[in-house]
Amino acid sequence: MRDHLPPGLPPDPFADDPSDPCAALDSVEPAQPLDAEERLAVEEDLADLAVYEALLARRGVRGLVVVCDDCQLDHYHDWDMLRANLLQLLVEGTVRPHEPAVDPAPEAYVTWDYCRGYADAVMHTDED
Numbered sequence: 001m002r003d004h005l006p007p008g009l010p011p012d013p014f015a016d017d018p019s020d021p022c023a024a025l026d027s028v029e030p031a032q033p034l035d036a037e038e039r040l041a042v043e044e045d046l047a048d049l050a051v052y053e054a055l056l057a058r059r060g061v062r063g064l065v066v067v068c069d070d071c072q073l074d075h076y077h078d079w080d081m082l083r084a085n086l087l088q089l090l091v092e093g094t095v096r097p098h099e100p101a102v103d104p105a106p107e108a109y110v111t112w113d114y115c116r117g118y119a120d121a122v123m124h125t126d127e128d
């Protein structure tokens with residue numbers, strides 16, 4: 001399935017390499033398809049992401065910052081990369097490992113919680 005990655009992801013440096021070191025992991029821990037509840041959660045995240053990008057990209061926000069569960073460091077994801085990761089999760093049941101952004105501008109990224117609050121405030125402002 002690696003041949004059909006969503007647009008927005010960086011190129012796989014081992015694409016078409018018969019000695020791809022990650023290929024061994026496929027046989028050890030094959031990705032499991034998402035169950036219906038997990039799929040729904042990812043689809044909701046994709047819908048939310050579209051709203052957040054529409055509201056915040058024009059204000060200079062480049063994407064989201066997420067604290068990595070593995071290394072406990074902030075990882076900065078541009079809108080396109082995050083969307084591609086979520087689409088890959090839907091298709092493959094897993095997300096390909098990737099390196100964190102090099103020298104990102106942290107002030108250009110916000111959290112999921114910030115996005116939710118901002119979208120909620122905008123929607124309530126429009127109602128008033």
